[in-house]
Amino acid sequence: DICVTAHTPLGGGAAQKDQWHVEIPLDDPVVQTIAAATGRTPAQVLLRFLLQRGIVVLPKSIKPHRMIENISLFDFSLT
Numbered sequence: 001d002i003c004v005t006a007h008t009p010l011g012g013g014a015a016q017k018d019q020w021h022v023e024i025p026l027d028d029p030v031v032q033t034i035a036a037a038t039g040r041t042p043a044q045v046l047l048r049f050l051l052q053r054g055i056v057v058l059p060k061s062i063k064p065h066r067m068i069e070n071i072s073l074f075d076f077s078l079t
Contacts, residue, residue: 005056010043038076041069048073 011025025031026042035042043066047057051073059070
């Protein structure tokens with residue numbers, strides 16, 4: 001079996017936007033709308049979307065509140 005993983009599943013932040021001239025997934029209006037409707041953060045919506053498709057996510061953070069946010073993905077689903 002092959003394990004598909006998402007490296008920098010949140011888009012790499014502003015550094016990626018500046019270097020590669022791409023939009024940040026966290027700022028996408030659709031993601032923002034879903035986050036508001038579900039009471040979740042845009043990061044949680046993106047991570048949950050990938051998990052529900054069987055993709056292993058590897059989010060990275062040094063901030064404790066974001067680490068907690070990143071692991072709080074298993075008590076909701078996207079439909």
